[in-house]
Amino acid sequence: MNSWIDLDALWHIVAVGLLAGAGLPAVFALGLRAVSLPGRGGAPDAETTPDARTTPGADRIIGTNPIGIAAGALCFAIVLAGIAWGIYSVVAGT
């Protein structure tokens, strides 16, 4: 810590920045993965089917797995909460 650079703030910016700036997109990606999960015996698995892109059902945006959709919704809720916190921190101006 010295007068030129505030290492404490720097450390916080990097740590919280990684959590919010890289973590939230990762949670968002997890959410997308969850909502697109196929149900039992439903749409073919994109990983194992080479031509998944052209298979009917692959262009569906939401999969058919209820647990997946619920988990995805939870992920998106976390992302939205993170954004709300960000906007709040601006408005509070602290």
Add this chain to the structure above:
Amino acid sequence: MNDGVLVLVVMTALAFDFTNGFHDTGNAMATSIATGALPPKIAVALSGALNLVGAFLSLSVAATIASGLVNTHLVTLTVVFAGLVGGITWNLLTWFFGIPSSSSHALIGGVIGATMAAAGSHGVKWHGVVSKVIIPAGLSPVIAGLIATCGTYLVYRLSRNVPDGTRNHGFRIGQIGSASLVSLAHGTNDAQKTMGVITLALIANGTLNSGDQAPFWVILSCAIAISAGTYLGGWRVIRTLGKGLVEIDSPQGMAAESSSAATILLSSHFGYSLSTTHVATGSILGTGLGRKGAEVRWGVAGRMATAWLLTLPAAGLVGAICYWIADGIGGTAGVVVVFAILVIASVALYLQARKTPVSHHNVNAEWDGTVVPADAKKEPIAA
């Protein structure tokens, strides 16, 4: 004191705010435009609207741009005016060449240069300049780049099994959301810098007492100026950021904008008024590093970095020269002459840019090494 000069200073400050807006549209929207998540016109309209909202959100840092960097009791209206002219000149030149450079640094450089011309180098608080401007400017692109690299890596890794339909649709929504957040943060940060400058001018003129809040008309006019500038869209800068630096895909765009939003918001939380340009550029570079096989054009990045190093001294030099001219002629006449030179130079540059236009029509054209796409050089598009 001198209301004629004050009116010119306020007009120049709003003009700076306007250039700040169009110069920085790309910071928020370049990636969304490049990936096609938003049509160009819609993107700049959304960004403009959010800048307007952002300008009203928080008023905590107004009037801080000069205090801490220069001795405010030495600041006269002419100094503020000359500093603004320095900032505008640098913003217009870098826009013309399509270089995303920091509007905040242009303004700070201009004010420092004008202060030095007026009062000598003891008028500048060098320690404040280094610790509040130069060191953060060096660190912020690296931090934003690191966050974006991690984010991009995680996003690609976690979404690799997601079907294309969901993937494209989902990440475009995510990208629009994160870019909107950057626009909001930009309005909050950058509009306040101009509010601070106008407030400073009003204090220097004796219209306001030192310590007064920015009057409502200042907040309103700054919000409108930055928002209008953003809506106009600095297509040249958008093109360099969105197409020139890295070829961007929507997951990368989302990771880059999230990193920018997090870095800007967190830093202002800790009292650092960062350049959104430096952060956005760092994020976009980082997102190129985080994705396997993505091409990062280091030549373009190097040219930008050079421009960043030149921003403070170049804007400072223009600020100083403008002060000498205005002060040499003296009084209102001096300020009017410099104002006239600024208007003529700006119009000339605008007309020059019209010969090789970059607009929402060709902003996404294939990157061929220059900011002006080949087709615009051959036959200008009527825009």
